[in-house]
Amino acid sequence: MQETGLIEMITAKNLTKKYDTTCALKDASFTIEKGEWVNIMGPSGSGKTTLLNLIGCLDSPTGGSLLVNGIETTKLNQKERTRFRRENIGLVFQQFHMIPHLTALENVMVAQYFHSIEDEEEAKKALLRVGIEHRLHHLPSQLSGGEQQRVCIARALINQPQIILADEPTGNLDKKNEEAVLDIFRELHSEGRTIVIVTHNPEIGEMGDKIIQISHGEVKY
Numbered sequence: 001m002q003e004t005g006l007i008e009m010i011t012a013k014n015l016t017k018k019y020d021t022t023c024a025l026k027d028a029s030f031t032i033e034k035g036e037w038v039n040i041m042g043p044s045g046s047g048k049t050t051l052l053n054l055i056g057c058l059d060s061p062t063g064g065s066l067l068v069n070g071i072e073t074t075k076l077n078q079k080e081r082t083r084f085r086r087e088n089i090g091l092v093f094q095q096f097h098m099i100p101h102l103t104a105l106e107n108v109m110v111a112q113y114f115h116s117i118e119d120e121e122e123a124k125k126a127l128l129r130v131g132i133e134h135r136l137h138h139l140p141s142q143l144s145g146g147e148q149q150r151v152c153i154a155r156a157l158i159n160q161p162q163i164i165l166a167d168e169p170t171g172n173l174d175k176k177n178e179e180a181v182l183d184i185f186r187e188l189h190s191e192g193r194t195i196v197i198v199t200h201n202p203e204i205g206e207m208g209d210k211i212i213q214i215s216h217g218e219v220k221y
């Protein structure tokens with residue numbers, strides 16, 4: 001692991017998320033340091049996506065506190081949360097969530113439009129980085145699953161986020177594409193970015209600095 005100086009990047013205290021009758025996350029308390037690679041693991045329905053969505057400011061908790069990059073995110077209103085997310089967090093999903101009628105290049109540039117920087121060269125550079133420079137003008141339907149996931153990683157990286165969150169990023173990929181995607185995460189980690197990955201894959205589990213294990217909404221690590 002690279003030198004981090006142990007700066008806390010994500011600190012949860014008694015973080016709780018209830019959906020009506022279901023308590024998806026119960027009093028979760030943990031710390032993730034700057035530059036750490038942390039894997040979230042646990043059975044289906046245990047609360048992994050719920051936790052990742054809270055860290056990613058896609059959702060707000062029903063209790064507890066969550067400090068991300070020095071900001072108490074539970075106190076932000078929806079508009080502030082969206083802005084905070086764009087400036088600090090890159091998200092990668094298992095289902096790629098690409099816009100079907102836009103090309104690979106345009107799908108990456110959509111993330112830039114929020115920042116009003118229509119910088120095609122930056123988007124091309126991000127796609128070059130993930131090895132998709134030869135597929136810039138292909139639609140998602142003309143790309144393989146591995147290629148689509150790499151476009152999504154380029155999209156997540158376009159605003160230079162400190163924190164990369166990924167929910168089963170290799171869940172839909174074969175071994176070769178899984179390796180290609182994991183190589184990108186290794187590189188991002190070596191650059192000092194903070195990486196949090198939800199995975200069922202024990203091989204990925206072994207790759208990180210630590211594992212946050214969740215069972216029935218309870219965090220153990």
Ligand SMILES: Nc1ncnc2c1ncn2[C@@H]1O[C@H](COP(=O)(O)OP(=O)(O)OP(=O)(O)O)[C@@H](O)[C@H]1O
Binds near residue numbers: 023024046049051
């Ligand atoms: N929007 C929602 N409304 C109601 N219940 C929800 C909602 N989202 C998740 N849940 C419930 O919260 C619990 C945790 O769900 P979550 O999606 O976090 O699990 P997970 O660990 O990501 O599972 P998987 O490995 O299958 O993706 C589950 O019981 C689920 O049914």
Ligand SMILES: [Mg+2]
Binds near residue numbers: 048049050
């Ligand atoms: Mg999930």
